[in-house]
Amino acid sequence: MPRSPKTTVTVRMYNVGFGDSFLVTVTRGKITWRMLVDCGVFPAGQTRPISQSAQMIVEDLAALAPAGSPPHLDVVVATHHHVDHISGFADPAWTRVQVDDVWVPYVEDRDDPDGKILRGELTVAAHNLRGLIATARMRLSAADDGARAKLAVAEVFAVNSEGADPATDRLLGRNDTTFLNKPVPRYVPDRDPAENVIPTTVPGVTAHILGPSRDPNDVKRMKPPKSVAWLKAAADERPADADTRPLFDGVFAVPLSRADPYIPASLRETLASLDLESVSNAEELLAAAAILENSVNNTSVYFVLDVRGTRLVFVGDSQYGAWEHVLNDPEALKLVTDPAFYKIGHHGSHNATPQRYAKEVLGHDHYAMMPFGAVPQWPSIPEGKLLTALEAAGTHVIRADTAEPGPQITVDPQRRWSEVSFTVA
Numbered sequence: 011m012p013r014s015p016k017t018t019v020t021v022r023m024y025n026v027g028f029g030d031s032f033l034v035t036v037t038r039g040k041i042t043w044r045m046l047v048d049c050g051v052f053p054a055g056q057t058r059p060i061s062q063s064a065q066m067i068v069e070d071l072a073a074l075a076p077a078g079s080p081p082h083l084d085v086v087v088a089t090h091h092h093v094d095h096i097s098g099f100a101d102p103a104w105t106r107v108q109v110d111d112v113w114v115p116y117v118e119d120r121d122d123p124d125g126k127i128l129r130g131e132l133t134v135a136a137h138n139l140r141g142l143i144a145t146a147r148m149r150l151s152a153a154d155d156g157a158r159a160k161l162a163v164a165e166v167f168a169v170n171s172e173g174a175d176p177a178t179d180r181l182l183g184r185n186d187t188t189f190l191n192k193p194v195p196r197y198v199p200d201r202d203p204a205e206n207v208i209p210t211t212v213p214g215v216t217a218h219i220l221g222p223s224r225d226p227n228d229v230k231r232m233k234p235p236k237s238v239a240w241l242k243a244a245a246d247e248r249p250a251d252a253d254t255r256p257l258f259d260g261v262f263a264v265p266l267s268r269a270d271p272y273i274p275a276s277l278r279e280t281l282a283s284l285d286l287e288s289v290s291n292a293e294e295l296l297a298a299a300a301i302l303e304n305s306v307n308n309t310s311v312y313f314v315l316d317v318r319g320t321r322l323v324f325v326g327d328s329q330y331g332a333w334e335h336v337l338n339d340p341e342a343l344k345l346v347t348d349p350a351f352y353k354i355g356h357h358g359s360h361n362a363t364p365q366r367y368a369k370e371v372l373g374h375d376h377y378a379m380m381p382f383g384a385v386p387q388w389p390s391i392p393e394g395k396l397l398t399a400l401e402a403a404g405t406h407v408i409r410a411d412t413a414e415p416g417p418q419i420t421v422d423p424q425r426r427w428s429e430v431s432f433t434v435a
């Protein structure tokens with residue numbers, strides 16, 4: 011009887027800093043399948059400039075390609091349009107890479123009615139917020155360092171939420187920017203559930219697309235319920251404000267009547283309480299920016315790679331609304347229960363891994379990778395309680411910044427990446 015070939019799956023986390031870039035390789039006999047999940051970094055927390063990281067990844071792919079063949083990826087996934095996930099795709103090095111399939115959230119699809127509305131809301135809100143922040147900064151007295159620092163953080167959020175256009179061009183194949191073979195992007199999830207189970211070139215290996223939800227109400231549910239939050243977010247601490255003053259009155263050039271349909275309800279409520287004459291405005295703008303940041307995170311592609319029964323869970327930066335969409339669906343819940351591997355959401359922040367997931371669903375003795383580099387403005391990431399809960403469950407957490415070699419774990423001698431490997435029967 012011929013021996014059936016062994017299957018291995020390896021996840022390599024590039025040490026980009028505060029950002030994601032994961033190379034997943036599945037090998038069975040002579041077949042090799044490769045997927046890259048994200049390529050971006052948040053500049054204030056970078057290990058090296060993202061162009062260097064992108065070129066390093068392309069060089070690695072070139073070294074793996076058979077002689078005379080271009081660097082190749084079966085799939086590129088861009089989970090969501092934050093710069094810390096996609097900015098690296100702006101680098102021209104990608105022009106020489108053949109990519110068979112590109113997965114982006116349906117929010118980026120200019121021809122999708124749901125996507126268009128959502129994308130419009132997020133983009134307009136980000137632009138408007140930057141305008142508000144600029145105005146607030148001009149009104150600050152020179153001595154108000156505290157408020158100035160808060161505005162700087164708010165601006166960072168707002169810029170992040172505006173997306174990275176040259177990178178998006180490459181992913182969508184626009185403006186003469188694309189990969190070697192000009193792939194047409196696949197917007198996920200599809201409206202047809204059957205299309206959301208995507209086969210690979212390896213027999214028995216499939217990807218299940220579980221998010222983002224196509225229900226706009228899900229995506230707009232940005233604030234975590236207090237009972238399951240790791241911490242109370244700053245945005246939750248404000249009393250509900252019934253103030254009905256026009257949103258941008260006297261502050262921003264867009265009249266409320268025109269801006270209103272594009273602004274998510276929770277952002278509108280936050281901004282309605284703005285009082286730009288008072289010093290507290292920096293706090294308010296920061297809260298609004300944080301809500302917008304969460305909203306974009308909830309557009310993340312959330313998927314499970316099933317390697318002949320060994321499951322790997324990739325959640326992008328999905329936060330509460332997005333997680334509940336998965337955890338409340340019995341079939342999806344089964345797929346994310348007791349996986350071999352979990353890509354920790356949103357760099358280990360308090361609101362991106364539900365307590366229920368860490369304590370009850372994830373199971374014991376698994377591997378989790380945390381793409382992380384310190385950002386001075388965000389000392390509360392990663393969240394200590396999350397790491398404690400994962401540790402209590404016996405999860406092997408591999409941090410990009412402090413990875414150590416161990417069973418199944420390899421760390422590049424120059425610390426450019428760390429890897430975890432699984433052998434599948």
Ligand SMILES: [Zn+2]
Nearest residue numbers: 092094327356
């Ligand atoms: Zn991120």
